[in-house]
Amino acid sequence: DLLRCEPGLFGDVASAPTISRTLTTLAQDAPTVIEAISKARRTARERAWTLAGAHSPAAGVSAKNPLVIDLDATLITAHSEKEQAAPTFKRGFGYHPLCAFLDHGSDGTGEPLAIHLRPGNAGSNTAADHITVTRQALAQLPAGLLARGGRGSKKILIRTDGAGGTKDFLAWLQRQRLAYSVGFTLPASTPDLLKRLDEAKAWTPAYDTEDEGIRDG
Numbered sequence: 001d002l003l004r005c006e007p008g009l010f011g012d013v014a015s016a017p018t019i020s021r022t023l024t025t026l027a028q029d030a031p032t033v034i035e036a037i038s039k040a041r042r043t044a045r046e047r048a049w050t051l052a053g054a055h056s057p058a059a060g061v062s063a064k065n066p067l068v069i070d071l072d073a074t075l076i077t078a079h080s081e082k083e084q085a086a087p088t089f090k091r092g093f094g095y096h097p098l099c100a101f102l103d104h105g106s107d108g109t110g111e112p113l114a115i116h117l118r119p120g121n122a123g124s125n126t127a128a129d130h131i132t133v134t135r136q137a138l139a140q141l142p143a144g145l146l147a148r149g150g151r152g153s154k155k156i157l158i159r160t161d162g163a164g165g166t167k168d169f170l171a172w173l174q175r176q177r178l179a180y181s182v183g184f185t186l187p188a189s190t191p192d193l194l195k196r197l198d199e200a201k202a203w204t205p206a207y208d209t210e211d212e213g214i215r216d217g
Helices: 016-055 127-138 167-175 190-195
Strands: 067-073 093-095 098-103 111-116 156-160 179-182
Touching: 067 127, 098 127, 111 127, 127 156, 127 167, 167 179
Parallel strands: 067 156, 156 179
Antiparallel strands: 067 098, 098 111
């Protein structure tokens, strides 16, 4: 209905029964359809970023000025017994999808790259899910940003909260040569615990990411 409101932009739109029959047909081979849609989205994004020129999110990207992909989960309430809907950790009912958005910073809003649908009872810190949605997000980026074979690049930084702070996910990011920033909650007693450390033995200087020496400050 929304597309029909702008025929000059979208052209003719199929009738509701035609759309319904088409979706039924596509659902018979959902993985193939999803892959085709993913490729179409990546092609459209490459074209849009090329036309954007100097305003493209990829313009001037480097290890020191990387593309930032944010990973975070959200809860979606289902009001009836829908497929894969399940109780959530907040005592609701529905879904717990894991999302990947490209952060455009202060110059724009986030750009959705991938959303991994999960049941409501999916774990918050499931490494396999974080790896899956990261792979899907990387597949949406123009090929020139990735290394050969689709491997990652230090030009891309994966950012997530404590849910992504698992050994398996961080080890995978390291193997993919992706930069990352993962936050996690420290116990309230952390300041007291730090005071108990021997400063002469427990601390070492912070080194920069390019192994050029001790980081300033």
